[in-house]
Amino acid sequence: MLAMTAPRLIGLDWGTSSLRAYLLADAATVLDVRSRPWGIMHAPPGGFAAALQDTVGDWLVSYPKLPTIAAGMIGSTQGWAQAPYCPCPAGAKELAAAVTAVVIGTDRVLHIIPGVEQHGDAPNVMRGEETQIAGALALDTTLRAQSLLVLPGTHSKWVAVRDGRIEHFDTYMTGELFAVLRDYSILGRPAQEAEVAQSPFWTDFARGVEVAREAGESGLMPKLFLARSLVLQGQLGAAASLDFLSGLLIGGELRAALCGAPGQSPALIGDAVLCDRYQRAFSQFGVRKVHRLERVTPDGLWHVAVLAGLVTPSFVSNQSETIQ
Amino acid sequence: MLAMTAPRLIGLDWGTSSLRAYLLADAATVLDVRSRPWGIMHAPPGGFAAALQDTVGDWLVSYPKLPTIAAGMIGSTQGWAQAPYCPCPAGAKELAAAVTAVVIGTDRVLHIIPGVEQHGDAPNVMRGEETQIAGALALDTTLRAQSLLVLPGTHSKWVAVRDGRIEHFDTYMTGELFAVLRDYSILGRPAQEAEVAQSPFWTDFARGVEVAREAGESGLMPKLFLARSLVLQGQLGAAASLDFLSGLLIGGELRAALCGAPGQSPALIGDAVLCDRYQRAFSQFGVRKVHRLERVTPDGLWHVAVLAGLVTPSFVSNQSETIQ
Numbered sequence: 001m002l003a004m005t006a007p008r009l010i011g012l013d014w015g016t017s018s019l020r021a022y023l024l025a026d027a028a029t030v031l032d033v034r035s036r037p038w039g040i041m042h043a044p045p046g047g048f049a050a051a052l053q054d055t056v057g058d059w060l061v062s063y064p065k066l067p068t069i070a071a072g073m074i075g076s077t078q079g080w081a082q083a084p085y086c087p088c089p090a091g092a093k094e095l096a097a098a099v100t101a102v103v104i105g106t107d108r109v110l111h112i113i114p115g116v117e118q119h120g121d122a123p124n125v126m127r128g129e130e131t132q133i134a135g136a137l138a139l140d141t142t143l144r145a146q147s148l149l150v151l152p153g154t155h156s157k158w159v160a161v162r163d164g165r166i167e168h169f170d171t172y173m174t175g176e177l178f179a180v181l182r183d184y185s186i187l188g189r190p191a192q193e194a195e196v197a198q199s200p201f202w203t204d205f206a207r208g209v210e211v212a213r214e215a216g217e218s219g220l221m222p223k224l225f226l227a228r229s230l231v232l233q234g235q236l237g238a239a240a241s242l243d244f245l246s247g248l249l250i251g252g253e254l255r256a257a258l259c260g261a262p263g264q265s266p267a268l269i270g271d272a273v274l275c276d277r278y279q280r281a282f283s284q285f286g287v288r289k290v291h292r293l294e295r296v297t298p299d300g301l302w303h304v305a306v307l308a309g310l311v312t313p314s315f316v317s318n319q320s321e322t323i324q
Numbered sequence: 325m326l327a328m329t330a331p332r333l334i335g336l337d338w339g340t341s342s343l344r345a346y347l348l349a350d351a352a353t354v355l356d357v358r359s360r361p362w363g364i365m366h367a368p369p370g371g372f373a374a375a376l377q378d379t380v381g382d383w384l385v386s387y388p389k390l391p392t393i394a395a396g397m398i399g400s401t402q403g404w405a406q407a408p409y410c411p412c413p414a415g416a417k418e419l420a421a422a423v424t425a426v427v428i429g430t431d432r433v434l435h436i437i438p439g440v441e442q443h444g445d446a447p448n449v450m451r452g453e454e455t456q457i458a459g460a461l462a463l464d465t466t467l468r469a470q471s472l473l474v475l476p477g478t479h480s481k482w483v484a485v486r487d488g489r490i491e492h493f494d495t496y497m498t499g500e501l502f503a504v505l506r507d508y509s510i511l512g513r514p515a516q517e518a519e520v521a522q523s524p525f526w527t528d529f530a531r532g533v534e535v536a537r538e539a540g541e542s543g544l545m546p547k548l549f550l551a552r553s554l555v556l557q558g559q560l561g562a563a564a565s566l567d568f569l570s571g572l573l574i575g576g577e578l579r580a581a582l583c584g585a586p587g588q589s590p591a592l593i594g595d596a597v598l599c600d601r602y603q604r605a606f607s608q609f610g611v612r613k614v615h616r617l618e619r620v621t622p623d624g625l626w627h628v629a630v631l632a633g634l635v636t637p638s639f640v641s642n643q644s645e646t647i648q
Contacts, residue, residue, distance in 0.1 A: 016510075123553045155549060171549035173509070180504040185497070218580035219543035225479060225495035229447045256542035 007031055008311050010059055010066050011301030012052075012110075014074035015128055016041050016154075020297075021056045027313070028135075028302035030295075032059075040073045040080075048080045049104065060108065067310040068110050069301050071131035075100065075112040085117035085125060091165035092134040092300075096307030113304050116166055124171055129157045135300030136269050136293050137164055143291075148266045150257075152250075152274045154179075158257045172253040175274075178246055187227045187245055190238035201240035202280070208247020209281045212255050220252035250281045258285055267291035331355055332635050334383055334390050335625030336376075336434075338398035339452055340365050340478075344621075345380045351637070352459075352626035356383075364397045364404075372404045373428065384432065391634040392434050393625050395455035399424065399436040409441035409449060415489035416458040416624075420631030437628050440490055448495055453481045459624030460593050460617050461488055467615075472590045474581075476574075476598045478503075482581050496577040499598075502570055511551045511569055514562035525564035526604070532571020533605045536579050544576035574605045582609055591615035 011022040017039035023032040038044060038051035046053075052060075059066070075083030083100035095113050104110045115127030129151050137144050149159040154175035160168040182188040211223055227245045230236035236244055266282070268275045268290055279290050305311050335346040341363035347356040362368060362375035370377075376384075383390070399407030407424035419437050428434045439451030453475050461468050473483040478499035484492040506512040535547055551569045554560035560568055590606070592599045592614055603614050629635050 117553075117557065119557070123550065123557050123559060125553045125556050170546045171553070172545055173511075173548045174545075176509050177548075180508045184504045184508050185500050187497075216583075217541065218583045219545070221496055221498075221544060221576050221580040222494045224497045224501075226447065229441075229449045229495070232449050233441065233443070233447050235447060252545050256545040259540075259542045 005029070005031065007059075007063050007066055009302060009305050010056060010063070010068040011298055011305070012068070012070035012074070013072055013128065013131075013297045013301070014070050014079075015039055015072040019051060019055055021059075022298045022301065023056075023059055024298055024302055028299045030298050040076070040078055048074070052104070060105075064107070067305060068104075068108065069099070069113065069305045069308075069310060070110055071113040071297070071301060071304075072128035075114060076127060079112075080104070080110065081112060083112040083114040086114045086130070088116060088118045088169070089162070089165040089167045090116045090130065091163075092137070092303050092307050094165070095130055095134060096304050096309075099304070099308045111305070111308065111310060113301075116169075118169060122168075122170070124169055126157055126169060126171070129159070130166065131300035131304060132269055132296045133159060133161070133166060133300070134303050135296030135298065136267065137161065138299050138303040139293060139296060140267075140291075143267055148264045149269055150266045150278065151269045152278050153270060156253060170257065172257065174249050174253045178249050181224075181245060182242055187224070188242070190228075190231045191242045194238035199239070199243065200246075200277075201237070201243040204236065204240040205243040205247040205277065206280065206284060208244040208249075209251035209254075209284045210247075212248050212251025213285060215252070215255060219256070220248065223248060223252075246277065247281065250277055251284070254278075254281050254285050258287075265289045265291065267293060269293045269296055329353070329355065331383075331387050331390055333626060333629050334380060334387070334392040335622055335629070336392070336394035336398070337396055337452065337455075337621045337625070338394050338403075339363055339396040343375060343379055345383075346622045346625065347380075347383055348622055348626055352623045354622050364400070364402055372398070376428070384429075388431070391629060392428075392432065393423070393437065393629045393632075393634060394434055395437040395621070395625060395628075396452035399438060400451055403436075404428070404434065405436060407436040407438040410438045410454070412440060412442045412493070413486070413489040413491045414440045414454065415487075416461070416627050416631050418489070419454055419458060420628050420633075423628070423632045435629070435632065435634060437625075440493075442493060446492075446494065448493055450481055450493060450495070453483070454490065455624035455628060456593055456620045457483060457485070457490060457624070458627050459620035459622065460591065461485065462623050462627040463617060463620060464591075464615075467591055472588045473593055474590045474602065475593045476602050477594060480577060494581065496581065498573050498577045502573050505548075505569060506566055511548070512566070514552075514555045515566045518562035523563070523567065524570075524601075525561070525567040528560065528564040529567040529571040529601065530604065530608060532568040532573075533575035533578075533608045534571075536572050536575025537609060539576070539579060543580070544572065547572060547576075570601065571605065574601055575608070578602075578605050578609050582611070589613045589615065591617060593617045593620055 009024040013020040019036045019038040021034045036055045043051050081102035086098050098114045100112045101109050116130045118124040144164040147161045151157040156172040156174050158170045331347050333348040337344040343360045343362040345358045360379045367375050405426035410418050410422050422438045424436045425433050440454045442448040468488040471485045475481040480496040480498050482494045
């Protein structure tokens with residue numbers, strides 16, 4: 001039994017639509033991972049306690065003394081307990097100092113990492129991404145001094161980092177816009193009616209990006225309906241129309257975001273499939289050097305837990321708790 | 325019995341979500357109007373024939389020889405019969421020449437007005453609005469030589485008219501975007517959870533318009549999430565957040581559309597409540613002279629029917645068909 005495989009931390013990435021749990025050993029080594037659909041808006045009967053029990057009940061029994069830390073919407077007003085936002089600029093140190101502890105059972109405390117909020121001219125909030133960013137900056141220290149991080153998703157975040165802290169960020173609702181337009185607007189109808197076909201349609205995606213890039217001053221708003229009119233005029237396949245829309249929206253995000261940060265080389269953080277789309281779009285915008293980072297959340301949870309004094313990086317297990 | 329109250333035409337405004345039927349006398353005088361939820365996506369059992377029977381069955385019996393004309397999605401591929409699009413530039417004359425006749429029962433024909441399509445750099449389509457525009461230009465001839473018509477709605481149309489014809493148009497999905505974001509995205513949640521309160525919140529609407537107007541080159545995309553972050557930071561009331569979003573989207577439409585047509589004085593056509601919102605927004609963009617036109621569809625149906633030879637403007641009834 002090696003000490004580095006001893007479980008040291010239970011880390012929870014607990015968002016709106018899902019709960020992901022990591023059993024972590026030294027240096028954020030992932031020993032086990034579980035995913036459940038128990039996002040804070042979809043908790044099972046019995047609520048958050050039941051969700052946690054269902055997901056990691058055996059870990060809680062096997063490792064009664066393991067510290068437990070969580071990030072994401074579980075710290076929102078709709079979550080288990082509110083972890084008030086940390087103001088910008090905020091880095092892992094500020095997050096660790098503001099962790100909210102909530103008693104979740106006999107002898108067990110859940111430490112919730114706060115989100116980050118931005119005041120002033122551009123009010124904004126994030127919850128969960130701050131932990132990914134802490135992980136990214138821990139994994140790749142070259143990003144700490146000054147960098148542009150892009151976290152694509154339901155609510156994409158564009159984050160300016162300086163001296164290891166989140167200095168400024170913008171939110172683009174690209175992922176949610178795509179989902180509601182696909183599922184509930186007229187733009188989704190052709191694809192629903194089309195036969196299932198090979199996807200993704202990269203040519204149509206690239207065309208959507210190109211339309212957004214060339215949109216000029218009037219921007220994306222007058223272009224959205226193209227996803228319908230092009231289909232009606234036989235210039236876009238019904239099955240491919242959603243990839244065109246995806247390109248249009250991601251291209252619109254890049255067009256808007258790169259106005260303020262031309263020529264900067266971004267680091268893309270997140271799901272590989274989605275980051276592939278963004279990297280293709282970046283390349284169409286002339287940004288060919290894109291840094292990629294995946295699976296940064298466990299590192300963020302670990303790093304904040306270390307700074308919060310919940311675990312020590314050089315800790316050597318003297319507990320009998322081990323993993324088989 | 326006056327000839328001018330004799331029914332001369334049955335006119336149908338048959339869209340995606342509803343069917344509105346007009347019984348028209350000379351000069352597009354509305355003798356009767358019926359509304360049903362039998363849009364082409366919501367036809368009752370028995371389909372379009374049953375919808376028509378339910379809505380105006382008595383008119384069809386009482387006035388067996390009255391011509392019947394329709395505009396809207398009923399002429400689309402999902403409609404009763406396809407009325408192929410008229411290419412731009414198109415006016416009432418071109419529409420009338422391209423009316424599609426479909427036999428809908430013994431001795432009865434439905435004349436369907438085509439939509440208009442735009443090819444080239446800005447592919448676009450409309451169905452239904454072309455008939456409103458024909459009505460507007462018939463009602464107010466000062467708009468014929470050169471004008472900018474704005475038809476707010478699910479898919480707002482901005483139409484450049486020259487010499488009585490639709491020369492160019494753009495589509496903004498503002499109404500549909502608002503609906504899907506309100507009903508299905510996180511932006512609608514605060515208002516759903518808020519107590520029912522006095523609406524509209526004009527101050528918050530104006531604030532949304534202002535944010536869009538001041539958005540600068542990056543446009544609306546990075547601003548949408550404000551409808552959430554401002555609520556979370558206590559700077560926007562939950563109940564008022566939808567009016568802020570409405571202002572943001574309408575302001576975004578105006579910002580984009582006015583880029584290409586600065587200083588032009590538009591004519592607003594359509595529903596009075598919605599046009600009020602647009603007029604307020606226009607005023608924030610410095611456009612204080614806005615022409616307003618309402619209930620133009622009966623005039624459009626009538627005007628196209630006249631040009632198609634279905635009715636004559638000077639017709640004097642020699643039929644026994646009259647209205648009581």
